[in-house]
Amino acid sequence: MGRIGVLSIFLACLNLAACSSEPSFRVADGSLLRFSDFHGEWVVLNYWAEWCAPCREEIPELNELRQQGSERGVEIRVLGVNYDGLQGADLDAVMQRMEIEFPVLVDDPRESFRIGRAEVLPMTVLIDPQGTVQVVLSGPQTAESLLTRVES
Numbered sequence: 845m846g847r848i849g850v851l852s853i854f855l856a857c858l859n860l861a862a863c864s865s866e867p868s869f870r871v872a873d874g875s876l877l878r879f880s881d882f883h884g885e886w887v888v889l890n891y892w893a894e895w896c897a898p899c900r901e902e903i904p905e906l907n908e909l910r911q912q913g914s915e916r917g918v919e920i921r922v923l924g925v926n927y928d929g930l931q932g933a934d935l936d937a938v939m940q941r942m943e944i945e946f947p948v949l950v951d952d953p954r955e956s957f958r959i960g961r962a963e964v965l966p967m968t969v970l971i972d973p974q975g976t977v978q979v980v981l982s983g984p985q986t987a988e989s990l991l992t993r994v995e996s
Contacts, residue, residue: 888968890966893928898983899965905985920994924948957969
């Protein structure tokens, strides 16, 4: 196959990728993700803010959730969204101060999942392995309370 054939295939692949109906979301570390990347895993989507005392108490529970789920045979991915929409160095600094160990999305996926803006923080959205929102929880959660919901 000549250079033109290879180039044609490459451009066709780019067009297919660009036409994907699934949006990608920017992560604070500069990467992109799609929720289909987590097919087969539960996704815990948590809305938090630095000024929210219950959020600060909940973060260590969320940091431990993936490990505790694995120990119980449940694959869980934790993702955060900063309620105040911080980005860049401001977001990085807050994440460091709060000792957040899970990825934080810069782009808010709530419209993709048809969920409203959080009225109470923290707000946690449980998304099943097929990508369907199962429940939206208001207020602080523990790793145990989230695992119990996922396992039931």
